[in-house]
Amino acid sequence: MAKVLCVLVVSALLSLFHGFTTATVKTEDGSEEWGYVEVRPRAHMFWWLYRSPYRVNDPSRPWPVILWLQGGPGASGVGIGNFQEIGPLDSNLKPRNSTWLRVADLLFVDNPVGTGFSFVEDASNDKLLVKTDEEAADDLTTLLIMIFNRDEGLQKSPLYIVAESYGGKFAVTLALAALDAIEAGKLKLTLGGVALGDSWISPEDFVFSWAPLLKDLSRLDTNGAKKSMSVAEKIRDELIHGKYVEATTSWRELEEVISQSSNLVDFYNVLLDAFMDPVSSVAAEELGNAIAAQRYSTYLNYLKSSSSSPGSDGDINSLMEGPIRKKLKIIPKNVTWGGQGNAVFNNFQGDFMKPRINEVDELLAKGVNVTVYNGQLDLICATKGTEAWLGKLKWEGLHEFLDMDRTPLYCGTSKLGTRGFTKSYKNLHFYWILGAGHFVPVDQPCVALNMVGSITQSPTTPHSS
Known part of the structure; x- marks a missing residue:
């Protein structure tokens, strides 16, 4: 992991918030680049770009770039998406055979500002943290302008x-904002498509999917399902009347029920208890919100009492605050990884339960390739809920899409x-x-890598995969 670093000096970096300005760092071989972009005054977004060693130059199939958007809101793409999901190294800093670098370059961001290593200079100032998906999209568009416009x-x-989870809401609003910026000549890039993985596109459809799914799996009995559906009905009424903050509060109530x-079923895998999956537990711990802390208290207590070594799967905080901070060099001393994540989540109280189905419709109408993918065992963004909101699309090709038969997927030759x-x-692809x-x-990891290679039409992925 140790490489000679070449710092592209934009201006001096100070250790305190006051006077912090943007800098970019690139490895000597050009395989990695990272930095901060001041997307608004006193609001600094961190990004990290990996250039693939598997790049193939094929004029008929240009080498793609994937921008990964994590969920939350308030979960770190630079941390979780990178080291726990698709980046070149896992959270033990060992090479990941299934890294998505095999099919594309990877751009990770800590979005919205305040997430991961991104920060605002005064977290108590609500005006510095965004409150809506559209505001987050504006910041991300500014970031893309700074990164792409200077790099032919x-x-x-x-x-x-x-995108993954709440990142799906960011993805569709960003895609629309980016298209506007491209059309206006402000952003120099080609949008290849949007992929929504287990994405929180329609909160209403998801909360109504939970009880029936868990009842069918014997994780809820009739009484539990009845209690859950009662709260879901309350959420629907609040959404109908535009009471989005109240709906977020009721969402917490439903998760507790x-x-x-x-x-304590794991909301990220219905076959597990909440404390059994390190990735979902660490993701919840980073967000720091009350419902997550309560849901994962058993697992978090285990982490605190265990002797996990820094950089292990159960100790990503130590990884990010230790060797990663040391490698990056430009993280201000005042900034701790995920230190403002709770504030980010709380700022989205009024937007968290708003649907983004119309934005998906708009992207489809504009001819943008939209892929939706869902894990069979997910609860929080259950496939049942995803299929429900897909059925609400007004897109002209929906009827034909729904009438089509599916094709099975395999890995390897078997x-x-x-x-x-x-x-x-x-x-539209599902x-x-x-x-x-x-x-x-x-x-x-195998089917996910094949899938994303097909989505991006990567030169290293056969068309038939």
């Missing part, structure tokens, strides 16, 4: 926005182990990933 090499690569009635299903019509929970690249 990147401009030749189509950008694919790939589900947790109590199911004896046709004996079905890993998923897929179907496509025009610019992947059902079997045996995976919320974190599809973690649970099914």
Whole structure:
């Protein structure tokens, strides 16, 4: 991991917030680049770009760039998405065979500002932290302008926005904002498409999917399902009347009812208890919100009492604050990884439960390639809920899409182990990933890698994959 670093000096970096200005760092061999962009006065977004060693120059299939957007809101793409899901190294700093660098360059961001290593200079100032998906999209568009407009090499690569969880809401609003900026001549890039993985596009449809799914799996009984559906009905009424803050509060209430009635089912994998999956537990710990802390208290107590070594799967905080901070060099001393994540989440109280189905419709109408993929075992963004909101699209090709049969997915040469299903019509594509929970690249790395290679039409992925 140790490499000679060449610092591209934009201006001096100070250790305190006051006077902090932007800098970019690039490895000597050019394989990695990272830095801060001041997307608004006193609001600094951190990004990290990996250039793939597997790059193939094929004029008919340009080498793609994937922008990974994490969920939360308030979860770190630079930390979780990078080291726990798809980056070149895992959280033990060992090479990941299934890294998505095999099919594309990877751009990770800590979004919105205040997430991960991104920060605002005064977290108590609500005006510095964004409150809506559209505001987050504006910041991300500013970031893309700063990164792509200065790099002609990147401009030749189509950008694919790939999102997970709440990141899906960021993805669709960003895609629309980026298209506007491209049309206005402010942003120099080609948008290849958007992929929405287990994405929180329609909160209403998801909260109504929880009880029926868990009842069918015997994780809820009739009484638990009845209690859960009662709270879901309350959420629907609040959404109908535009009471989005109240709906977020009721969402927390529903999660608590589900947790109590199911004896702490893992919202990210219905086959597990809440403390059994390190990735979902660490993600919740980073967010720091009350419901997550309560849901994962058993696992977090285990972490605190264990002797996990720094950089282990259960200790990503030590990884980010230790060797990663040392490598990056430019993180201000005042900034701790995820230190403002709780404030980020709280600032989204009024937007958290708003749907983004209309934005998906708008992207489809504009001809943008939209891919939706879902893990079979996810609860928080259950496939049942995803299929429900897809059925609400007004897109002209929906009827034909729904009438199509699915194609099975495999990994390797064997046709004996079905890993998923897929179907496509025009610019809408859907992947059902079997045996995976919320974190599809973690649970099914082979099929996830093949899928994203197909989505991006990477030169290293056959068209038939």
